[in-house]
Amino acid sequence: MGLFRRKHAVLPGFGPSLGYTIFYLSVVVLIPLSALFFKTATLSWDQFVTAVAAPRVLASYRVTFGSALVAAAVNGVFGVLVAWVLVRYRFPGKKLIDALVDLPFALPTAVAGITLASIYSANGWLGSRLEPLGIKVAFTPVGIMVAMIFIGLPFVVRTVQPVLEELDQEIEEAASCLGASRWQTFYRVLFPTMLPAILTGFALAFARAVGEYGSIIFIAGNMPMESEITPLLIITKLEQYDYAGATAIATVMLLVSFLLLLSINMLQKWSRRFADN
Numbered sequence: 023m024g025l026f027r028r029k030h031a032v033l034p035g036f037g038p039s040l041g042y043t044i045f046y047l048s049v050v051v052l053i054p055l056s057a058l059f060f061k062t063a064t065l066s067w068d069q070f071v072t073a074v075a076a077p078r079v080l081a082s083y084r085v086t087f088g089s090a091l092v093a094a095a096v097n098g099v100f101g102v103l104v105a106w107v108l109v110r111y112r113f114p115g116k117k118l119i120d121a122l123v124d125l126p127f128a129l130p131t132a133v134a135g136i137t138l139a140s141i142y143s144a145n146g147w148l149g150s151r152l153e154p155l156g157i158k159v160a161f162t163p164v165g166i167m168v169a170m171i172f173i174g175l176p177f178v179v180r181t182v183q184p185v186l187e188e189l190d191q192e193i194e195e196a197a198s199c200l201g202a203s204r205w206q207t208f209y210r211v212l213f214p215t216m217l218p219a220i221l222t223g224f225a226l227a228f229a230r231a232v233g234e235y236g237s238i239i240f241i242a243g244n245m246p247m248e249s250e251i252t253p254l255l256i257i258t259k260l261e262q263y264d265y266a267g268a269t270a271i272a273t274v275m276l277l278v279s280f281l282l283l284l285s286i287n288m289l290q291k292w293s294r295r296f297a298d299n
Contacts, residue, residue: 058276061269073270082252085163087278089251090231093170098224101178102216108179109186123180126173131236138169139241163249165241173234174227181223185216222289229282232275 065073073079108120126134142149142159149160159165189212197207235253243249252275259268 055276058269058272061265062273065266065270069266070270073267074274078246078250079252079255079271081247082250082255085166085249086232086252089163089166089170090228093167093174093231094224094228096167096171097174097178097227098220101175101223101227102182102220104175105179105182105186109183123176126176131173131234132240134172135169135237135240138165138172138237142168142241160241161243161249163242165243166238166249166251169237169241170231170234173237174231177226177230178220178223181226182216182219185219189215218289218292222286225282225286225289229279229286232282233279 062070104123108116108123139146139160141147142152142165144150144153144158144160146160149158152159157164159168193211194207197211198204202210233253235251235257238251239254242251242254244254252271256268256271256275259265259271
């Protein structure tokens with residue numbers, strides 16, 4: 023009988039832990055999201071399609087997802103460069119730059135939006151130099167991409183940085199001794215190892231940009247059909263008491279966010295499997 027005697031752990035067992043987890047997730051996540059679906063279910067299919075496929079809504083989708091895709095691609099390139107510099111080189115102020123990478127995480131989005139709008143406005147520090155060249159950033163779709171790049175950069179850097187830290191420089195030296203050029207060493211030796219982390223960082227930056235609101239509305243022109251993002255359109259419909267239309271658009275965004283999270287989890291699983299091999 024001693025073999026079947028259970029030992030009492032200090033922490034709660036599986037049953038209470040699972041129960042608390044389900045209860046907490048239900049109160050914080052599942053119940054609010056189910057309320058969104060229930061509100062959307064009050065619409066007929068034709069009303070739902072009309073709400074989520076109106077020309078203004080489709081234009082906001084194009085602005086939001088198009089800008090997020092471009093911003094994530096830019097971060098995918100320059101985020102890798104920043105991570106490479108922080109890992110492979112030593113220089114004065116390295117710790118300061120490493121800390122600045124996390125600034126978009128801690129900075130309130132409204133503060134970031136006001137700062138970017140001030141810098142890139144016509145009389146701003148950068149805007150006054152770019153507009154004579156015909157480049158207008160503030161209050162244009164370009165400003166939306168700038169804000170998305172700002173808030174998405176840390177996701178790529180912090181995802182790629184640990185992978186670079188684990189890469190042994192002896193691998194590069196071995197490739198060089200075997201006659202590989204610097205480009206061949208990067209493309210055939212380093213890049214395949216970094217690719218899963220880069221894709222994960224890209225997906226995280228894209229998902230973050232799609233849901234961003236506070237930092238964008240200050241630098242975007244917020245013009246319907248031109249520079250209006252989908253989260254702002256949802257707020258506009260709520261202010262117009264069009265709750266059904268707002269929840270319908272929010273449901274589409276929720277489904278897209280779920281697919282993004284699913285893809286991120288699959289990328290992370292593939293990344294771990296790739297690293298093990």
